[in-house]
Amino acid sequence: MTDRERTTEQLITEKHTELLRQGFHLWPELKEGKPPAMGDYRWTADLILSTWLQAETGMPPTNGLEYRVGNSAGGFDVLDFKFPPEDRWLSSNVAINLSIPLNRRPYDRHIVIPIPFYGAGMSFGSISEQVMCARAKAAQTWQTFTCTGEGGYPESLFPYKDHVITQVATGMFGVREETIQNAPIVEFKYAQGAKPGLGGHLLGDKVTATVATMRESVPWVSLFSPFPFHSVYSVEDHKKHVDWIKTINPEALVSVKVSTPTDIDMVAVGSYYAGAHILHIDGSYGGTGAAPEIAKKTIAMPIEFAIPKVHRYLLQEGIRDEVVVMASGGIRTAYDIAKAIALGADGAVLGTTELVAVGCTRCSNCERGRGCPFGLCTTDPELSQLVETDWGAERLSKLYRSFQRQLSDILRRLGLASIRDLVGRTDMLIYRGHKGAR
Amino acid sequence: MYHRYHIQTSLAPEVAPFPNRTRVKVKKPGLAMHLLEELVRYRRNPEVALSRPCVYGVFSGPVGGFAPREHSCVGCLRCTIEHPEMVQVYPNPEHQRLGDSYFTPEHVDTVCYEARTGRIPVKGAGYRGPFGGTGWDGMWTDMSEIVRPTRDGIHGREFISTAVDIGQKPPFLSFNEQGVATGESARTLSIPIPVLFDVPPPSVLSSKFLQVVVAAAQAAETLVVLPVWVLKRFALQGQQIVPLVTPEDPNALTDLHFTPRMIELEGMNEALFREIRMRFAESTICLRHDRVSRQELLEHYHAGIRVFHLVANYHGLGRDGRFVLDLIREAHRAFVEAGCRDEVTLLGSGGIIAAEHVPKAIICGLDAIALDTPLLVALQAQFLGECLAREGSRFRLPRRLSVNWGVQRVENLLASWRDQLLEVLGAMGLRDVRRLRGEIGRAMFQKDLEREAFFGIEGYDR
Numbered sequence: 001m002t003d004r005e006r007t008t009e010q011l012i013t014e015k016h017t018e019l020l021r022q023g024f025h026l027w028p029e030l031k032e033g034k035p036p037a038m039g040d041y042r043w044t045a046d047l048i049l050s051t052w053l054q055a056e057t058g059m060p061p062t063n064g065l066e067y068r069v070g071n072s073a074g075g076f077d078v079l080d081f082k083f084p085p086e087d088r089w090l091s092s093n094v095a096i097n098l099s100i101p102l103n104r105r106p107y108d109r110h111i112v113i114p115i116p117f118y119g120a121g122m123s124f125g126s127i128s129e130q131v132m133c134a135r136a137k138a139a140q141t142w143q144t145f146t147c148t149g150e151g152g153y154p155e156s157l158f159p160y161k162d163h164v165i166t167q168v169a170t171g172m173f174g175v176r177e178e179t180i181q182n183a184p185i186v187e188f189k190y191a192q193g194a195k196p197g198l199g200g201h202l203l204g205d206k207v208t209a210t211v212a213t214m215r216e217s218v219p220w221v222s223l224f225s226p227f228p229f230h231s232v233y234s235v236e237d238h239k240k241h242v243d244w245i246k247t248i249n250p251e252a253l254v255s256v257k258v259s260t261p262t263d264i265d266m267v268a269v270g271s272y273y274a275g276a277h278i279l280h281i282d283g284s285y286g287g288t289g290a291a292p293e294i295a296k297k298t299i300a301m302p303i304e305f306a307i308p309k310v311h312r313y314l315l316q317e318g319i320r321d322e323v324v325v326m327a328s329g330g331i332r333t334a335y336d337i338a339k340a341i342a343l344g345a346d347g348a349v350l351g352t353t354e355l356v357a358v359g360c361t362r363c364s365n366c367e368r369g370r371g372c373p374f375g376l377c378t379t380d381p382e383l384s385q386l387v388e389t390d391w392g393a394e395r396l397s398k399l400y401r402s403f404q405r406q407l408s409d410i411l412r413r414l415g416l417a418s419i420r421d422l423v424g425r426t427d428m429l430i431y432r433g434h435k436g437a438r
Numbered sequence: 439m440y441h442r443y444h445i446q447t448s449l450a451p452e453v454a455p456f457p458n459r460t461r462v463k464v465k466k467p468g469l470a471m472h473l474l475e476e477l478v479r480y481r482r483n484p485e486v487a488l489s490r491p492c493v494y495g496v497f498s499g500p501v502g503g504f505a506p507r508e509h510s511c512v513g514c515l516r517c518t519i520e521h522p523e524m525v526q527v528y529p530n531p532e533h534q535r536l537g538d539s540y541f542t543p544e545h546v547d548t549v550c551y552e553a554r555t556g557r558i559p560v561k562g563a564g565y566r567g568p569f570g571g572t573g574w575d576g577m578w579t580d581m582s583e584i585v586r587p588t589r590d591g592i593h594g595r596e597f598i599s600t601a602v603d604i605g606q607k608p609p610f611l612s613f614n615e616q617g618v619a620t621g622e623s624a625r626t627l628s629i630p631i632p633v634l635f636d637v638p639p640p641s642v643l644s645s646k647f648l649q650v651v652v653a654a655a656q657a658a659e660t661l662v663v664l665p666v667w668v669l670k671r672f673a674l675q676g677q678q679i680v681p682l683v684t685p686e687d688p689n690a691l692t693d694l695h696f697t698p699r700m701i702e703l704e705g706m707n708e709a710l711f712r713e714i715r716m717r718f719a720e721s722t723i724c725l726r727h728d729r730v731s732r733q734e735l736l737e738h739y740h741a742g743i744r745v746f747h748l749v750a751n752y753h754g755l756g757r758d759g760r761f762v763l764d765l766i767r768e769a770h771r772a773f774v775e776a777g778c779r780d781e782v783t784l785l786g787s788g789g790i791i792a793a794e795h796v797p798k799a800i801i802c803g804l805d806a807i808a809l810d811t812p813l814l815v816a817l818q819a820q821f822l823g824e825c826l827a828r829e830g831s832r833f834r835l836p837r838r839l840s841v842n843w844g845v846q847r848v849e850n851l852l853a854s855w856r857d858q859l860l861e862v863l864g865a866m867g868l869r870d871v872r873r874l875r876g877e878i879g880r881a882m883f884q885k886d887l888e889r890e891a892f893f894g895i896e897g898y899d900r
Contacts, residue, residue, distance in 0.1 A: 011483060011486040012485070012489045015480075015486055016489070016520065019521070020520055022520075023519035023520050023521075024519065027522055032523060035515055035526075035527065036526065037515060037518075037527045037529055041568045041569070042566060042567070043566070072569035073570075074569020074570045074884070074888075077569065078569075079895070191583050194564060197866070197867075201560075227864075228583060228585070234584075237584075258583050259583065261582060262580045262880075262882055285564060285565040287563075287565075288563060288564065290561060291562070292558045292559065292861060293559045293560070293565075294558070294862065295865070296561075296564060296565040297565050297567060298798075299578065299861075299862060299865050300580070301882050302569065304891060305887040305888065308892075309890065330565070343891070359519075361519065362563045362564075363512065364562050364563045364566065365562065368494075369494070373493045373514045374514075377562060426892075426894060426895050431897035
């Protein structure tokens with residue numbers, strides 16, 4: 001189409017899309033330095049820019065940007081790998097296996113993903129349909145998964161249905177028989193790290209007519225997902241939920257997403273006995289949607305502490321080999337993924353990292369007015385045009401590629417041929433101590 | 439008649455200029471050149487050329503980017519991403535000067551938002567701060583995956599009580615053969631929110647400020663501690679006022695024109711305590727205490743004190759340099775070990791500057807907290823240098839402080855903090871804040887979690 005044939009709105013969108021993409025390319029080159037107001041303790045300007053760079057090149061940066069750790073002075077940021085001398089590294093001829101199984105029980109369908117991570121639940125409404133499809137397309141390319149979050153299953157996701165986890169959460173928004181039947185994996189969201197114990201809240205501004213239709217609600221009225229499941233008071237009740245799902249879709253694997261209370265180890269065991277294949281623990285520092293600041297900072301423990309607690313308890317109980325532990329909530333880099341696995345997880349679930357790859361600056365304005373000014377966490381028809389599905393999928397794929405390279409490199413330097421051999425290997429970590437956040 | 443506690447909120451925008459978090463700098467020659475280029479490129483459609491990169495209206499003034507409306511900037515950086523060579527968004531140095539080294543600009547921002555809107559601060563994209571840290575930052579609170587006080591919604595029919603009792607409670611009840619209660623009975627006063635207002639620093643004492651705190655305390659059905667000389671000089675009275683008496687002025691209460699619900703004694707003076715107890719038999723007497731030693735606290739308990747107000751400085755440091763969190767835990771433990779914790783009330787102030795600190799302080803052992811600097815920040819008081827000790831700290835209140843505005847700001851702050859307390863209680867499945875007191879099992883401390891998680895990792899030697 002020529003300029004004359006395009007509408008003003010299309011031209012405006014094209015103009016800003018082009019400028020934004022130029023910016024995502026230019027800033028990581030550091031010719032203008034780093035944006036002075038960018039970044040925070042957890043996601044430094046270096047981490048944001050390096051993620052943009054990886055999403056463009058598929059490679060970790062070589063220009064000095066720190067792409068492995070943030071500046072939070074704790075957790076993953078004070079852990080490092082204890083790499084042995086070079087003569088003990090694996091040779092580059094040795095194939096490195098990054099695949100992980102998502103069902104470790106002897107029965108039910110066996111799914112293996114070739115990279116030890118998949119995409120976190122982000123609902124239609126909290127993010128745009130374009131971003132949702134971009135994530136699904138990247139998941140399809142990499143034979144891994146993304147998750148619907150609690151907001152329904154847009155028809156545009158159908159082509160990727162073999163790589164989409166359907167989430168069932170307390171509001172049951174968009175949960176229908178066909179969306180359960182579509183799903184290779186069904187995720188029960190009991191709680192989420194960003195708002196542990198508080199349920200969900202989609203602000204009225206984001207509940208457009210389309211979102212409302214999808215969620216079977218009223219446009220422009222805030223939607224609350226209550227907390228907790230009103231039908232669950234015990235492990236037995238949870239088992240009942242799993243049975244419902246298995247009745248509708250006997251092939252589906254079941255994931256249980258929980259937050260990180262003091263008794264997360266007991267929760268893990270309960271979930272296992274209720275029949276979960278995947279235990280997804282979501283630490284308190286992550287989250288992509290809007291959440292009360294007090295909940296993010298104060299309620300529940302960070303994922304770095306929850307992983308070893310769960311891993312060791314499952315080992316003690318003799319059931320570690322039968323359940324897959326996926327960790328999320330503040331996992332930003334390939335190094336964070338590897339550290340989470342060394343602490344005891346089988347794999348990681350990525351949320352914010354994916355949004356950063358497609359242009360998030362972590363400005364925290366997801367809930368304000370029309371939503372994300374970069375077209376990510378918004379349902380605004382104009383803003384959401386800033387992200388095209390193919391462009392987004394390409395960037396996510398490149399980021400995955402970079403993470404794959406780094407994970408392979410980490411394993412090679414540790415002398416391990418499989419990511420599965422890294423699980424719980426805290427002896428391969430070194431603690432760098434608190435230097436204080438700068 | 440049943441009265442459900444509710445704090446009425448209403449928008450109360452700042453009356454004094456409040457520096458924005460960011461500033462926006464635009465290279466004007468570059469902008470002029472860019473505009474020209476775009477006008478040529480989109481000559482058939484000037485609307486496209488003039489469309490601006492900001493969705494918050496920073497460049498929506500009559501001259502666009504030539505005079506950016508910085509107050510609208512939310513720091514999203516879209517403008518600088520689109521135009522790296524032309525627009526720069528950077529942290530506002532004026533904003534970074536807000537507060538002091540303890541009450542950081544981020545804390546000031548949060549308290550001002552709460553006082554302006556009465557709402558819970560909500561943001562997207564996860565937590566942005568340091569991993570943990572010292573003091574309150576090294577502590578997390580528990581939650582439950584499936585337990586909830588009720589299933590009726592936290593802001594709906596679900597009721598979580600935030601009421602606390604202050605005063606003297608007997609360790610047990612005694613009854614005679616007829617089943618009639620005998621012996622000592624509880625003498626407590628109840629407030630519907632575990633937050634009182636502490637004595638303000640001398641630098642802000644003015645008629646208007648005092649009217650604000652007294653009226654706000656009345657509206658919120660809580661208490662405000664004020665020195666007796668202030669009550670006399672400004673002719674203040676009311677059931678919400680707690681007169682503060684110093685041993686240096688033993689006759690201070692002689693011409694008090696009302697019977698307070700509570701009287702606070704600054705430092706222990708047994709003669710004065712006995713005299714006040716005799717003259718104001720109906721009033722609860724509280725000892726304001728800035729030292730925490732097990733021996734001293736128990737001595738005061740044996741002398742008849744049942745309400746203690748533990749005071750740290752504005753940075754949360756006690757006289758021995760320990761942080762208020764440790765002081766509260768020690769005081770609480772002293773009474774628990776002596777078997778009399780349920781007979782006493784512990785109030786605390788100093789270093790409690792955020793909503794999250796209230797449940798944390800209660801978990802550590804307080805029954806209620808007394809607000810100090812957050813009240814001033816809610817009223818847009820400016821810190822003049824580092825503010826540690828109450829007496830020496832200097833704050834400047836805005837010139838346009840009005841009583842109605844001030845009361846609304848304080849009410850908004852209380853409503854926001856109470857709602858956040860409800861969130862924390864709800865997440866734990868508790869329906870009464872009194873059940874949170876001293877529930878240390880509801881807390882997770884960084885040093886404990888880290889020891890458990892990282893034990894055995896090389897380099898970790900704690």
